[in-house]
Amino acid sequence: MNKQxxxxxxxxxxxxxxxxxxxxxxxxxxxxxxxxxxxxxxxxPPNQASNEVTIYVSTDRVFSEPILxxxxxxxxxxxxAVYDTEETKSTGLANKLLAExxxxxxxxxxxxxxxxxxVLKKNGxxxxxxxxxxxxxxxxxxxxxxxxTGFSARSRVIAYNTNLVKPEDAPKSIFDxxxxxxxxxxxxxxxxxxxxxxxxxxxxxxxGDERADDYFRRLKANDVKIVPGNSVVxxxxxxxxxxxxxxxxxxxNVALEAKQPVAMVFPDHDGIGVPVMxxxxxxxxxAPHPEAGKRLIDYLLSPxxxxxxxxxxAVQIPLHSxxxxxxxxxxLRSIKPMTLDYSKAADRLEDVSRRLQPILGL
Amino acid sequence: xxxxxxxxxxVKGITLRLPPVLPSARAITLGVAVTLFLLLCVLPIIYMxxxxxxxxxxxxxxxxxRQLLIDARQRELLxxxxxxxxxxxxxxxxxxxxxxxxxxxxxxxxxxxxxIALVIPLVVPPYVSALAWILMTGSTGxxxxxFGSDLLSAWTYSLTGAILVLxxxxxxxxxxxTEAAARRVNGRLEEAGLLIASPGRVLWRITLPxxxxxxxxxxxxxxVLALAEFGVPGLLRVRVxxxxxxxxxxxxxxxxAATALAVPLLAVALIVSIIAKLIIxxxxxxxxxxxxxxxxxxxxxxxxxxxxxxxxxxxxxxxLPLSTLAIEAGQLERIIFxxxxxxxxxxxSLYLSTIGATLTCALAVLLGYGRARSGARLRGLxxxxxxxxxxxxxxxxxxxxxxxxxRPGLVGAIYTSQTIIVVGYLARFVPVAALMLAAxxxxxxxxxxxxxxxxxxxxxxxxxxxxxxxxRTGLAAAxxxxxxxxxxxxxxxxxxxxxxxxxxxxxxxxxxxxxxxxEVAALALLQVGIILIPLALLGFFSHGERGAR
Numbered sequence: 001m002n003k004q005x006x007x008x009x010x011x012x013x014x015x016x017x018x019x020x021x022x023x024x025x026x027x028x029x030x031x032x033x034x035x036x037x038x039x040x041x042x043x044x045p046p047n048q049a050s051n052e053v054t055i056y057v058s059t060d061r062v063f064s065e066p067i068l069x070x071x072x073x074x075x076x077x078x079x080x081a082v083y084d085t086e087e088t089k090s091t092g093l094a095n096k097l098l099a100e101x102x103x104x105x106x107x108x109x110x111x112x113x114x115x116x117x118x119v120l121k122k123n124g125x126x127x128x129x130x131x132x133x134x135x136x137x138x139x140x141x142x143x144x145x146x147x148x149t150g151f152s153a154r155s156r157v158i159a160y161n162t163n164l165v166k167p168e169d170a171p172k173s174i175f176d177x178x179x180x181x182x183x184x185x186x187x188x189x190x191x192x193x194x195x196x197x198x199x200x201x202x203x204x205x206x207x208g209d210e211r212a213d214d215y216f217r218r219l220k221a222n223d224v225k226i227v228p229g230n231s232v233v234x235x236x237x238x239x240x241x242x243x244x245x246x247x248x249x250x251x252x253n254v255a256l257e258a259k260q261p262v263a264m265v266f267p268d269h270d271g272i273g274v275p276v277m278x279x280x281x282x283x284x285x286x287a288p289h290p291e292a293g294k295r296l297i298d299y300l301l302s303p304x305x306x307x308x309x310x311x312x313x314a315v316q317i318p319l320h321s322x323x324x325x326x327x328x329x330x331x332l333r334s335i336k337p338m339t340l341d342y343s344k345a346a347d348r349l350e351d352v353s354r355r356l357q358p359i360l361g362l
Numbered sequence: 363x364x365x366x367x368x369x370x371x372x373v374k375g376i377t378l379r380l381p382p383v384l385p386s387a388r389a390i391t392l393g394v395a396v397t398l399f400l401l402l403c404v405l406p407i408i409y410m411x412x413x414x415x416x417x418x419x420x421x422x423x424x425x426x427x428r429q430l431l432i433d434a435r436q437r438e439l440l441x442x443x444x445x446x447x448x449x450x451x452x453x454x455x456x457x458x459x460x461x462x463x464x465x466x467x468x469x470x471x472x473x474x475x476x477x478i479a480l481v482i483p484l485v486v487p488p489y490v491s492a493l494a495w496i497l498m499t500g501s502t503g504x505x506x507x508x509f510g511s512d513l514l515s516a517w518t519y520s521l522t523g524a525i526l527v528l529x530x531x532x533x534x535x536x537x538x539x540t541e542a543a544a545r546r547v548n549g550r551l552e553e554a555g556l557l558i559a560s561p562g563r564v565l566w567r568i569t570l571p572x573x574x575x576x577x578x579x580x581x582x583x584x585x586v587l588a589l590a591e592f593g594v595p596g597l598l599r600v601r602v603x604x605x606x607x608x609x610x611x612x613x614x615x616x617x618x619a620a621t622a623l624a625v626p627l628l629a630v631a632l633i634v635s636i637i638a639k640l641i642i643x644x645x646x647x648x649x650x651x652x653x654x655x656x657x658x659x660x661x662x663x664x665x666x667x668x669x670x671x672x673x674x675x676x677x678x679x680x681x682l683p684l685s686t687l688a689i690e691a692g693q694l695e696r697i698i699f700x701x702x703x704x705x706x707x708x709x710x711s712l713y714l715s716t717i718g719a720t721l722t723c724a725l726a727v728l729l730g731y732g733r734a735r736s737g738a739r740l741r742g743l744x745x746x747x748x749x750x751x752x753x754x755x756x757x758x759x760x761x762x763x764x765x766x767x768x769r770p771g772l773v774g775a776i777y778t779s780q781t782i783i784v785v786g787y788l789a790r791f792v793p794v795a796a797l798m799l800a801a802x803x804x805x806x807x808x809x810x811x812x813x814x815x816x817x818x819x820x821x822x823x824x825x826x827x828x829x830x831x832x833x834r835t836g837l838a839a840a841x842x843x844x845x846x847x848x849x850x851x852x853x854x855x856x857x858x859x860x861x862x863x864x865x866x867x868x869x870x871x872x873x874x875x876x877x878x879x880x881e882v883a884a885l886a887l888l889q890v891g892i893i894l895i896p897l898a899l900l901g902f903f904s905h906g907e908r909g910a911r
Contacts, residue, residue, distance in 0.1 A: 054861050061872045080861030083872045092612045095757070096857050099617070099764035105778065105861075119615050190596070192613040228596040235879055241500060258880070353613050358435065362601065 052078040053292035054105060056093045059112035059279055063314040070308070071299050077292055082106070092116070097125050097284070107293030109282045110300060114150075115198045117280040118346030121147045127285040129294055133301035137319045140340070141278045150278030151301055152309040152316030154249045155335060156199050157264040157274070159234060164243045167263065174267045177244065178218035185243040187225040187233045192353045192362065195230065195248055195277055200356060201348040202275045202340055209355075216359045226360060238262050248277075249329055253315045256328050266335045273338040278319060279309075388821040395728035399796075402725075402788045406762030407754055413765070414621035426622035436606065436626075443589055443603040444630050446524055450588035451581045453529030455536045457675060459577050462540025464668060467569070468659045476672070477541075478898050483679040484534040485846055485893045487867070489593035490886040492527050493879075494683035496597065497690060499523075504686070524600045528588045530679040535587075535843060536580045539798060542839040543576035544569065546805040552657040564657050576801040578638050583794055586631050586753045603627060604755065611757050624755050631753035635746050684887070691884040700881070700888050704869055708892055711849055711866040714780065716896075718787030719845035722795050723837060725788065726844075730799030731829065735808070745800075748793040756853025759789050763858050778860050786854040791847045795840050802836030803829065842897060849893050866892065 057064045061083040068079045084093040094116040097109060101123070109126070111117045120126050121143075130146040141150030158177070160170045171177060177186045189196040204212045225242055227233055233245035234252060238260040255262040266274050281300050287293050299305065306318040315326035325331045356362065385393070417423025431437055464470060465477055483491070498504050499514040506515065517523055547569055555564040592604040604627065610620035661668055691697060701708075733744045763786060767777040776782055806829055814824040830837065852867045859868060870885045 061869075082859065082861050082864075084856070092856075094615060095611055095617075095761060096764065098615060099761045099857070100768050103768050103770070103774070105768070123615070192609050197613060225599070227599065228593070232597070239500075350614050353609065 050289040050292045051076075052080060053107050053289050053296050054080040054082075055108040055110055055293075055296060056082045056084070056097060056106045057110045058084045058093050058116065059110055060314070063309060063312050064110065066312070067300070067305055067308055071296065075295065075299070077295070079296070094120055098123060101125055104284050104286050104288065106284050107287040107289045108296050108300075109284060111280045111282075112154075113195050113198060113277045114148075114280055114342050115194075115201075115346060115349060117148045117282055118343060119349070120282070121343075122346070125285060127283040127287070127290075129283040129297060131294070131298050131301050133298050136303075136321065137301070140337075141319055143342075148280040148282045149297075149301055150280050151319055152306050152314075153276045153278040153319060153332070154195070154316060155266060155274055155276050155329075155337075156195065157247060157249055157252060158267050159237045159245045159247050159252045159255075159262055159264050161237050161240050161243050162261040162263050164240055170263070170265050171244065172265060172267060172269070173271055174246065175215065175271075177224070177246070178215060178222050180222060182222065182244055184223040184225075186219070186222065187227055187236045187242045187245040188219075189230045189233055189247070190226055190228060190362070191356050191360065193229075196246070197349060197353065198277060198345065199246070199275050201345045201352045202338055204348050204352045204355075205341070205345045206272055206338060213355070213359060216356060220360050224360075226362065234262065250314050250316070253313060253326075253328055257313060266330065268338075269336050273336040275340065276317070276332075276335070276337040279316065386821060391822070391825075392728060392732045395725055395732065398725055399729055399792060402785060403751055403792050406759055406766055406789055407751065409765050410617070410621040410758050410762040414618040416618060426618045427625070430622060431626060436603070439601055439603040439606060440626055440630065442521065442601060443627070444634075446521060446528070446591075446595065446600070446602060447585040447589040447630070447634070449521070449525035450528040450532060451585040453525060454533040454584045455577060455581045457529065458533035458536025458580070459540045460671070461533070461537040461675070462542075462577075463544055463565070463569075463659075464672075465537070465541045466544035467565075467657055468661055468668070470668075478894070479676060479680060480537060481534045481842070481846075481897060482684070482890065482894065483531050484843075485850070485897070486531065486683065486890050487593075487850060487886065488528060488531045488591060489597065490687070490882075491531050491683050492524075492594040492597045493882070493886075494686045494690075495523070495527055497686050498682060519599045521600050524595050524598045525588075527594055527598070528591060532584045532587055533675075533679070535584055536577065538839045538843060539576050539580035539801075540573060542836045543573035543801065543805070545835050546802065546833075547572045549657070556657065561657060561659055565659065569657055575804075578641075579797050579801055582635055582638055582749055583752070583797065585634055586749060589627060589631060589753065590755060607755050608757065611761075617761055621758055624758050627755070628750050628753050632746060632750050635749045639742060639745070684890070687883040687887050690880055691887055692880055697884045697888055700885050704866060704888070706863040707866045707869040710780070710863060712892070712896065714783050714865060715787070715845050715848040718784045718791075718848035719841050721784065722788055722791050722844045722848070723799070723841050726792050726795035726840065727799050727803075727830070727833075727837065729792070729796040730801075731803050731825070733796065733800045734803035745797065748797050752790075752793040752797075756790060756851070757857065760786065760854035760857030763789060763854065767858075777858070780860060780862075782858045782860065783855055783865065786858050787848040787851055790851060790854055791844050794847070795844050798840045798843065799833070799836060802833040802840075805836075806832050838900075842900065845896070846893065 055068065057068075064083065065081070068081055071077070072079050082093065082096070093109070094111075097104075097106065097120055100106070104125075109117065109120065117126070126147045128146045131149060134142055134146075134149045137149065137151060141153070143149065158171055158174065171179070171182070176182070191197055191200040200212075200216075203215070207215070225236070227236065230247040230251045231254070233247040234255050236242050237245040237247075238255045238258075240261075249264070252262060252264045268274055281297050283290070283293055283297065303318070303320045303323050306316070306320050306323045309316040310318050310323065310326045315329050317325055317329060317332050319332065414426050415422055415424065417425050431440070461480060465473060470476060495518060496503060499518045500506070503515070503518075551572075552564050552568055555568045559567070590604060592602060592608060595602045596605065607620050607623045607627070610616050610623050614620075733741055733748075736744070763782070764777075767773055767782060767785065769777075776785065810828055810832075811824050814828055815821075819827070849865075850867055851865075852871060855865055855868055856871070859865070863869075866889055870889055
């Protein structure tokens with residue numbers, strides 16, 4: 001009712017408000033386009049020494065950002081970064097890189113696990129680059145064709161709840177998880193995604209189809225809980241919803257830092273070994289700033305970065321010998337990495353995902 | 363009939379004022395709006411459909427569609443998804459529609475604060491609500507600990523659990539839509555009814571039939587939202603079809619197959635829309651400018667029941683989840699720390715969502731107008747088109763946008779700036795806003811426009827001075843919903859965002875994995891708090907309410 005009492009000019013303003021808002025919106029949008037325009041990568045002719053570099057990073061931002069900032073300080077080159085997370089199921093930087101293939105915006109891709117890098121290599125998104133700092137990284141963590149170089153690694157582990165499981169009872173092998181003793185007490189992340197997908201592909205490559213199929217059938221019969229991600233596995237173990245879970249070192253470390261009742265086992269020391277997953281860094285084919293990209297890759301492969309990643313809460317295991325490892329994690333030489341042909345495992349990914357769907361009821 | 367008259371009058375208007383060769387202002391404006399809609403919302407999807415028909419060797423192929431739905435597993439997943447969507451839509455409407463009527467038609471204490479409190483569930487990301495429910499009712503949750511036995515976990519990890527979580531998250535959509543529609547119902551009709559009938563009968567036979575199409579439209583939108591959801595079902599271990607689409611994207615990196623897999627979801631959305639249309643129809647009477655208070659429900663002895671209903675809804679959807687998160691987050695310092703490090707992301711989110719919601723509504727109001735004033739058959743088709751476009755998974759939209767916008771020149775300049783995030787908002791949310799606004803336009807009689815036309819007003823003047831002011835409530839509701847959607851948008855933003863600081867949801871999402879649950883809870887609370895500030899300001903300072911109600 002009070003609307004009737006308003007002076008006519010106020011009414012007029014109210015009536016026009018939507019238009020005023022539209023106009024304002026358009027002006028703001030225009031302003032954004034001009035002010036916030038990142039110096040478009042392709043505006044600069046390639047090969048010219050450039051003052052900036054664009055990197056797509058799937059190593060968690062809390063760990064990668066300080067390293068990129070340190071590089072900015074050191075080199076004076078501006079680093080434009082796009083972050084992502086391994087847990088991403090909806091999308092992921094690999095999809096962005098694939099979609100941008102015809103007009104790349106990124107110079108460097110820093111992945112926190114092997115799978116995506118290998119998919120990108122297969123799709124012709126990457127370029128070859130042999131960094132001088134790759135010297136000193138063991139050959140199994142380097143691509144023979146130099147499309148990627150591994151550094152700072154994580155490992156798959158069995159996490160257990162220390163309130164519910166005594167250390168001496170904790171399983172020593174992933175095959176124990178199919179033991180009826182642990183029925184309904186084991187959680188794993190969806191094996192179609194992230195590091196778990198790499199783990200299962202590695203198992204199929206190592207064991208052969210028949211034995212691997214049989215293992216996962218027994219896991220399913222043991223009422224394994226399949227959850228969205230490795231951090232969910234960790235949280236379920238920490239809360240005691242399940243006694244055991246298959247997850248990653250860095251995930252377990254989060255629980256250790258938070259003083260939760262969780263401990264980990266590096267499984268199959270006396271058997272097939274455990275999949276070790278390095279970070280991987282690659283050059284993008286037809287990158288807008290190739291030279292700046294190479295310098296950034298050199299930096300990322302330096303012992304200095306491995307030390308930073310080892311000492312941060314990412315607890316990454318250094319691959320350069322002589323770099324001190326993280327406090328909660330044993331050194332590379334004391335665990336038994338699975339002897340893996342990464343590209344062979346990657347070739348199995350798609351087929352293993354499809355194969356596991358009916359077996360695990362996904 | 364009315365539409366026919368309207369278009370005749372318009373034609374006459376043109377011949378009187380302008381040379382016949384020039385198109386009218388109305389035709390130009392609506393033409394521009396439709397073109398923008400096609401470019402922003404439809405083209406990315408057509409692009410992706412095109413991709414899905416390209417085989418591995420680059421030639422035309424239907425290979426991506428050949429495997430679709432032939433195995434029992436996929437059909438079962440599609441059924442689960444449909445049940446999840448239908449159950450959620452039903453539950454959200456059962457809760458939301460009565461609340462909308464209460465807000466519009468009763469005298470309740472603290473109504474503005476109540477409305478804001480009831481919108482909170484919509485701004486909590488559903489994934490976070492699910493997390494809160496697991497902390498409450500999971501096998502080691504609060505309830506299990508209090509009672510010393512695991513009473514509710516089987517129920518939590520089930521389709522029913524997922525429906526309850528999503529239903530309590532999405533009911534505010536139904537509430538806002540119902541309230542906006544109920545406020546627009548002509549008071550005179552109800553007053554005439556009240557002369558011979560009880561208020562309850564008037565409510566059932568006059569008010570509710572008039573707002574039914576809007577309630578149904580909101581239910582459809584909720585259905586589509588639940589159909590597209592995979593975070594909540596994943597957490598509650600319910601297998602749904604949507605995960606198939608994302609598997610194709612992020613496990614197999616096959617854009618064509620992913621798009622093809624989205625088609626069954628779109629088909630379900632289409633079929634459900636058609637069924638809804640057949641049941642509800644368009645039982646819409648033209649309402650006049652609402653100067654009459656119309657039906658005011660006196661609660662009387664029902665007051666206690668209503669207050670009890672409100673208390674239960676607020677407890678289950680707001681108080682319990684938020685306090686669980688607050689307990690989990692523990693110290694206030696965590697939230698303050700999260701706030702301190704997220705300044706740029708918060709700023710980006712607020713201003714990009716404000717621009718996004720404003721442009722979305724600007725475009726949607728024109729589309730809604732065009733849809734409401736077009737012929738009945740076209741109207742039906744447009745509705746179906748809008749709902750199907752809204753059902754397209756965000757990743758499909760994101761990849762389509764990259765394919766279209768990442769090219770040299772001006773278009774590329776937009777792609778490499780934050781403007782592309784707003785483009786993503788428009789691509790995803792213009793259809794849903796247009797659906798909501800079309801309902802509001804339909805409630806404005808064509809005769810008022812004809813009167814203005816006869817009096818010599820231009821169409822533009824009629825639109826801005828007569829049509830828009832009358833749909834103020836609907837416009838405000840659509841803006842709020844668009845703002846909440848834009849603020850929470852993740853799927854497309856993650857893909858198209860340029861280097862540099864992105865939006866708050868992207869920030870929360872990219873730091874969530876290696877963060878203890880306590881900090882995730884703190885960040886979630888922060889996100890809810892930030893989005894509530896502008897909404898609360900809007901709620902308190904808007905003139906949306908008229909004294910009589």
